[in-house]
Amino acid sequence: MIEVDGLTKRYRDNVAIEDLSFFIEKGEVVGFLGPNGAGKSTTMRILSGYMPATAGRVRVGGLDVFDDPLAVKKRIGYLPEIPPVYLDMTVRAYLRFVATLKVVPRRQLSTEVERCAELAGIDHILPRLIRNVSKGYRQRVGLAQALLGDPDVLILDEPTVGLDPLQIEQVRQLINTLAATQRHTIILSTHILQEVEATCQRIIMVARGHIVADDQLKSLEQEHNTSLQQIFARLAMG
Amino acid sequence: MRNTLNIAGKELSIYFTTTVGYTGFGAYAFLMGLFFTTSLNKYQQLTDYYVSSRRAALLEQLNFNDQIITPMLSSGLWMFLFFIPFLTMRQFAEEKSGRTFELLMTAPIRSIELVLGKFISVACMIFIFTIIPVVFPVVLNSYGSTAGGVSPVEWAPVFSGFVSIFLMGLTCASIGIFVSSLTESQIVAALCTFAILLIGFVLPLMAQRLEGDWRAIVEYLTPVGHVGRGLQGRLRSSDLVYFTSVTTIVLYFTHRVVEAHRWR
Numbered sequence: 001m002i003e004v005d006g007l008t009k010r011y012r013d014n015v016a017i018e019d020l021s022f023f024i025e026k027g028e029v030v031g032f033l034g035p036n037g038a039g040k041s042t043t044m045r046i047l048s049g050y051m052p053a054t055a056g057r058v059r060v061g062g063l064d065v066f067d068d069p070l071a072v073k074k075r076i077g078y079l080p081e082i083p084p085v086y087l088d089m090t091v092r093a094y095l096r097f098v099a100t101l102k103v104v105p106r107r108q109l110s111t112e113v114e115r116c117a118e119l120a121g122i123d124h125i126l127p128r129l130i131r132n133v134s135k136g137y138r139q140r141v142g143l144a145q146a147l148l149g150d151p152d153v154l155i156l157d158e159p160t161v162g163l164d165p166l167q168i169e170q171v172r173q174l175i176n177t178l179a180a181t182q183r184h185t186i187i188l189s190t191h192i193l194q195e196v197e198a199t200c201q202r203i204i205m206v207a208r209g210h211i212v213a214d215d216q217l218k219s220l221e222q223e224h225n226t227s228l229q230q231i232f233a234r235l236a237m238g
Numbered sequence: 239m240r241n242t243l244n245i246a247g248k249e250l251s252i253y254f255t256t257t258v259g260y261t262g263f264g265a266y267a268f269l270m271g272l273f274f275t276t277s278l279n280k281y282q283q284l285t286d287y288y289v290s291s292r293r294a295a296l297l298e299q300l301n302f303n304d305q306i307i308t309p310m311l312s313s314g315l316w317m318f319l320f321f322i323p324f325l326t327m328r329q330f331a332e333e334k335s336g337r338t339f340e341l342l343m344t345a346p347i348r349s350i351e352l353v354l355g356k357f358i359s360v361a362c363m364i365f366i367f368t369i370i371p372v373v374f375p376v377v378l379n380s381y382g383s384t385a386g387g388v389s390p391v392e393w394a395p396v397f398s399g400f401v402s403i404f405l406m407g408l409t410c411a412s413i414g415i416f417v418s419s420l421t422e423s424q425i426v427a428a429l430c431t432f433a434i435l436l437i438g439f440v441l442p443l444m445a446q447r448l449e450g451d452w453r454a455i456v457e458y459l460t461p462v463g464h465v466g467r468g469l470q471g472r473l474r475s476s477d478l479v480y481f482t483s484v485t486t487i488v489l490y491f492t493h494r495v496v497e498a499h500r501w502r
Contacts, residue, residue, distance in 0.1 A: 045340075048344045049343070049344055050340055050343050050344050051499075051500075052500065052501055069346075069500075070346045070347075070348070071346075073344055073345060073346040074346045076344070078340075078344045080337060080340045080341070080344075082337040083337075084336075084337050084338040084339075084340050084341035085336075085338065086248070086252065086336070086338055087336070088252045088255050088256050089248070089251065089252065089255065090255075093251060097244060097247075097248045098341070098345070100240065100241075100244040101241065101244060101341075101342075101345040101346070101347060102345065102346070103346060129255070145341070
């Protein structure tokens with residue numbers, strides 16, 4: 001579903017990521033794990049078509065992100081690191097706006113907004129102004145926004161940041177529910193190890209812009225014969 | 239098209255959920271009211287003076303269009319200098335600082351749809367600003383009277399005045415949107431737009447001392463030079479061409495700036 005080949009991004013002299021290559025099957029849930037500043041967000045932003053890569057190719061569902069951006073973007077739901085919400089809109093108006101952008105047919109707008117709001121657990125705050133809801137709710141509005149239009153690929157950049165423990169659990173459950181349907185390919189970036197253990201089958205670990213490990217969670221733990229935490233510490237430190 | 243209208247609708251809904259729209263319209267209506275009553279008072283004084291000094295020929299030349307409506311509209315024009323930067327400053331700058339730009343750039347829309355949507359929303363606001371002072375000629379028309387029973391307000395020049403003000407508003411708005419696309423800070427966007435528009439407003443005044451070609455060039459390049467004829471009821475096609483072409487070119491530059499984000 002997602003093919004990344006030789007992806008490199010440089011900002012002037014600063015190398016954010018270098019020569020990343022991986023392949024993700026349809027229906028997989030992949031944890032993109034790494035310490036802060038490892039290049040996770042940069043990779044997510046390139047995958048979602050927000051910024052171009054310096055070199056390399058990204059293909060989603062067989063289509064190139066750079067050559068065919070509109071077709072690819074229709075298939076991706078993207079939650080950036082900071083939820084992209086308009087503070088001066090109500091939750092409902094905001095979700096309707098995004099649903100229209102995501103080419104949801106006019107007649108299904110209301111039902112689609114209700115569906116995603118319910119999945120993200122924000123159906124009771126739909127009439128409120130986003131300015132007036134808490135950070136955790138804004139994060140979940142961002143999540144609901146990514147689910148609109150039922151995209152094949154979900155790219156979630158640190159989806160549980162700013163949530164309380166109960167909300168974190170709900171979001172993880174939501175990801176597991178989505179994963180169980182096998183219809184969505186999900187990439188989520190995080191530096192929280194428990195998150196990966198709770199939701200992902202496969203891990204891509206990045207450090208200093210390079211992939212340092214790419215394997216199933218179980219085999220990674222077997223191979224190193226230790227917990228994820230120690231593997232993370234060892235690989236991230238280099 | 240659907241995307242363009244969706245973006246425009248979103249922008250308009252933000253203008254009206256916040257107080258930006260209401261304060262803007264309120265302040266503008268109040269100021270225009272001031273200009274109107276000032277012109278009206280002057281008109282009355284002039285009439286009294288001519289009547290008392292028995293200058294019938296001069297008295298006959300007095301009319302609502304030249305003495306009240308045109309001065310009021312040209313004062314109102316200066317208000318655009320202050321209002322337009324506030325309308326346009328948030329367009330792109332707020333999207334970038336609020337990180338919603340990331341949403342727009344990862345949504346399946348074209349840059350041109352984004353730019354046009356934003357332009358249409360500002361155009362709607364300017365349209366409302368333009369038609370607010372229409373109430374004053376209507377008031378004049380219903381309370382004024384003339385000897386021959388003809389309408390006291392001549393509507394054709396009024397119409398031409400409002401059209402040229404609206405077009406000039408669009409041109410200034412496109413400049414504001416362009417500046418907003420260059421920065422992340424709304425304050426910088428507002429200040430730069432204000433500075434550019436101020437130069438455009440003041441240059442023709444300075445050019446009045448000049449002679450010949452330079453004066454013609456300055457008057458051709460600045461929007462104010464084109465709006466004057468329209469206010470006097472002489473809206474020319476060359477002015478229409480000027481407004482539409484400047485607006486289109488500036489919007490095209492905005493489109494290039496937005497598009498550049500996809501390649502950097």
